[in-house]
Amino acid sequence: MTGLDVIATALRLAKPGAGSLVVLRGPLGCGRSKTLKDARKLAESTGVRVLRAAGARQERDFPFGVLHQLGEELDGPALITVDDLQWADEESLRALASLAERLDRLPVVMVVCVRDGDVGSDSPLVQQVVRRAAQVVTLPRPVLTEDSRRKLVTCLRAQPAQVRSVLDAMAVLGDDLELIMPLAEVDEIGCTTALRAMDRLGLVDHLAPRFVHPIVREAVEETMTPAHRVRLQTRAARLLHDAGKPVEIVAGRLLAITFAQGPWAVEVLRTAAESAMERGAPHVAVEHLRRALLEQPQAGSRRATLLAELATAERGVDRAAAATHLSVAARMVTTTRERAAIAARFVPGALAEAPPAVRELVGGIEDELRVARPHDDLLGELALRVEARSHHAECLAPGRFARCADRLGERPDRTYPATSAGRELMAVRLHCATIASAWRAGEVAVIAERLLSHAPARPDHVHTPIATLVTTLCAAGSVDAVSAWLLRALEHAASTEQVFIEAEQALVLLHSGRIAEARTIAENVLATAGTRRLASEVLVTLASIACETRDDNLVSRLMRLIKEETHHPALSVTYQMLCGAAGVAAEDLPAALAYLRDAGSQAQELGWRNPVLYPWRAEAAGVLWRMGDLAAARELAWEQHALAVQWGAAAGVGKALCHLASMTEGTAGVALLRQAVDVLEGSANRFELARAVEQLGQRTADRQVARAEQGDCPLTTAQRRAAELAMAGRSNQEIADVMRVSVRVVEKHLTNAYRKLGVQGRGGLSAALS
């Protein structure tokens, strides 16, 4: 039966004189007042007089306040309604209780409403009235909506202090409710009592405990003053901290509080940043550390420490900011060792990209260390690390070539470094020597491989000078060890470092002759980077792949990316190379030549002479050849060859020889090709070898010769050519393009080759043919 049904029945029974008391009770907003209104309408429609009254919180102290509202004496059938009985004054309650006692002898129905859980609803006097009821109708909990908010706020404002502090604590704590008691500063009994009352009021599920609806929480928040809210949030953060909540949760709360909290907060934020870094979320770490800096506003070693940590978090996502923060930190500390320790955290690539003032700062620290000799062990290590960074930056900066060459000397160092700092410096020296082609590839490769074997294959190597080993080893044509090493490094890499490592892998693939795979990775790197800025070394790598594969699409995409950054020397040279490649593709040969010559003269000025890393001569020679300036083309090709021989990497020499051979007619050309095949046999770049063999086959057009070159191979020249290209990682379509036949013919050649060699597919070729 609904409340109205019960009242209707009571009214019917009351007519002959047997009245009764009906209690309507329930949580906030359950519809008591509406039922009362309906009941009054019903009574009036049947000619029953209606007397009404309502309790009011502010009027609880007026004796007989509620009773006076009823006014007149009782005579004849009547309906008495009393809303909000819990707020009635004591005297009225006693009177109503005694009236209720007598109702069964009167033609009167009394309906009273009690809002469960509200202040006063449990008072003995109210209970005394309720106990005299013939019917207690408990109305169900209503569905709260946005419209209930006003009512909720009013109701909440009227709650006793203890209840309000429990609710405030719940609102501030959110999901961590075991700390309600300490935050509300209420004992267990008080807390349970408050929660139960709020449960009956329909606002809280006291078993969980939680608010029954988000709107309740919003209403509670509305009743708090901003100052009180901040005070509670601050205390909540501290309580969560002391209770051992996960550090990132506590740190997350600290982010919302914008004034200083003291050393504990700094520690929380730093620990949170550390754990964010560990799980590969540098952006979160940066946020935490920025908040920590708010705690340490004065310049000094503490702020410097935080800035250095911030820079470490930033180096994968925003290297420029990282470099800036490090340089600010370095100016804040007082001792040489601390300055050096900060300088030693610069990412070499970022230092090369940074404004000159930053490089000068590091140079200054390097000088300071030189003056501060003799060093203890730690300062000695730092001096090496700083030198490594400074040397690297110098090598990539314009106008510093002479000094860089001075540093390098004629030959690699005789002593092998024993510490990681020494190995960092050694890696940089090898890199500089490679770029300048100052030492021989063979010597460089041996030392670089040894360095690599001593370097932990960690993903964060990309932020250290160790990363330069990859380029060095690729230029020197020694790629086997570095490829396995990079795979291990990639295992634990976060996404920020993954980009770098993938670019490194692509470079290794390019120099192994697995050009198609290199191009695929390059495209992936570009796609995953999206609109994010790529580091200069990544761009240089991708550009070298684009030029080598003559992929117009890749070339134009990279040109767009690099165009704005040509203040960086390496990117400037790269940009000219890309423009050259684009010119060739567009058949605009004079423009292409101009760009390539620009690239060449810039590289020359910078002292970057390595023919493998900067093959502008070969490219320009190709363009000249096509333009018909054969003499100039040959001259450049010979220059390229001479430099390649001087550098000494097999792939470079072989490639230069092939190129020369293509410009040399007759037996001299064939001889050059034979020489190229010989040289390339000792190179890791299988693609160059395949191309050389293919050219040789074409040039001699003599199966015997070609076969002699290939030993006692059972394959025909065409099959052999297709197989070599397949081994080099070329797709069937690419092989078809190179051999100027259809894809179906290539497939046929390859199937026959597999059958003759007794292998299953491409995978078996290299073993069968080597």
Next chain:
Amino acid sequence: MKVSEEQLVVELTESLRRGRGAVFEVTGPPGSGRTTLVSRIADHVTRQGIRLIAAPPLPADPRAFLEAGPLVLVLDDAQWLDESSVGRLRALLRRIHRVPVAVVLATAGLGTAAEDVFAELAEDGSVTAPPWYVVHPHQSTVDLVARTLHVLSEHDIVLLRAVAVCGEWSLARELADLNRVLADEAMTRLRDLGLVTTDEPTLTDGVAQAVLAAMSAGERNELRSKAVALGHRAVLGFEQMSALLLEAPPVGRPWARQALQREARVLAAAGRTAEAARLLVRALNEPAIEATRAQLLIQLSQCELDHAPEAGDRRLVRVLHMTGPAMSGPRLRAADMLACRARFGVARRAIETALAHPDLPESEQEALTGLYWYVVTVAGEPDDLGVPAVPPLPDSPTNPVCQGIAAWRLARGGSGGAAAVALATGALAGRGPLTPRLAAIDVLSWAAEYETALAGIDAVLVDGRRHGARVAVAEAVLRRGSVRVRQARVVEAAEDLAAVEAELPRGCWPALLSARHLVLEVVLLLAAGLVEAAREALAREAADVDGLAHAWRLFAHGLVALVTEPATAAGIFLECGICLRDMGVVNPAVLPWRLLAALGWRAAGEVARADALIAEAHDLAGRWGVPGVLRETRQLADVVHGMPPGDPEAVRRLLELPRG
């Protein structure tokens, strides 16, 4: 079985989760809030996303519910069920034992048809009756008390409140400040009202709560403060005192804190660390000087190791951030414990902060510096990149902490054996922080100085137990086990292995302790020929570790693989070696991975690779320069050399001998 409303909700969810049925009978007189309680349960159930069916009427065939579970069937006013409904209910109740269907009945009290059904079920041996819970609406006690309090005399109320606060009779009478006659009279009245049990004068269920709930917070606190003062005067036991203090506002006298600390120590010794921690958190509310608070925080952090290790770490960090007078000892102990717990980043930062304190005594500064270098090294961080810069360890340290750490750093690098042994021995002469002593013990065991190492371990055990340094004690026991394995005392080593877990629950082990324990376990299992058990031990261990712990884990995996796949094992040992070298550990005595990889290669027929590794092990043993290790290396190398190449069986035979 009688349960509370909260238990009902738990039991209901739990039984549905287990796929079992249960009956919950909500019973109480009219107006006692049955319907409210039932609707509250219904609300809760629907919010949890469990299907809810409100009846009566029951459908003609309620067995349909059996396939529809999990669901909750709610029957309000079950006393009014008609004959046919009772029949249907009976049919249902006979079958829900094994299906996730919970029945919630609300009845008006005695003699319901539903109860008859249940009685029938209980007697009928052919079916299993579902568990039957009875719930009285919680409100009833509160209501009862609220109603009763209204009619009680002032004396009665005073006494009732006193009993509610004290939980026992004699102190309560004192607290109520009533003479014996008045008190006895009041007691009799309370007993007659059913508020106090008859045999032993304690409050009946829920009454204490209800009585206290009817007081204002201020009144409660005042009464509790009085009770505490009275209890102190009456010299109550620590257990009772702590119970009173737990709820009471701060007392402001040292005895309060001491009582809580004493009781916490007793509880912690009994393994009830969570309860102990609660008392200590309360003790922190008592005012005290900083050094005392620091002691308290350290004690608390030890208790929190099991259930809130992060909180424990933070207590220690807080101690290291303190700058008051007489803080030297506590700070050092906190740093020691943090270092031992393998929370390296946290420890390093906290020590850095402590070192920045301008008026640090020199000895503390040296000791903290030593611990700093320990955490930096063991975490595998570069020495030189620290900002703020911490001074390097002195070349010939005199502080025992620095001696221990210097010895250990030297030993990891694998050179200067004699100097390292001398430093380690010096470190063990002191009775200071435990972490450096454990490091020194490692050095001695790598230098085959087993007896000195064992003596050092005993001293660490004594001091560690005295200070309640639980991780250090476990570490010491583990080291005793590994020294004994090196001495081929297999049985004693196995005892140590088991003792580690008794000292510290597995959940609290730092990663490296866990990995070292695994290696020891695998070695002992393989020595006993229990290859399968060793494999199971490997599978139990967490896989996502890095740094040194990863190296040790790999070593354990290598050992097990050596039995069946020597070539794979050799690969794993090499990986272990790379991992150790990345962390700066070169010393061949730390883990004999080179010789075991050689063993693997030889068994796989790769003699040249084996010989290269043996030669390397020889060279490094020579560089370490400890005769005992050189001899052991030669012996093991001879064993490997003596093994027929390409014979995996030989490895198996070899492993079953205890390694010397």
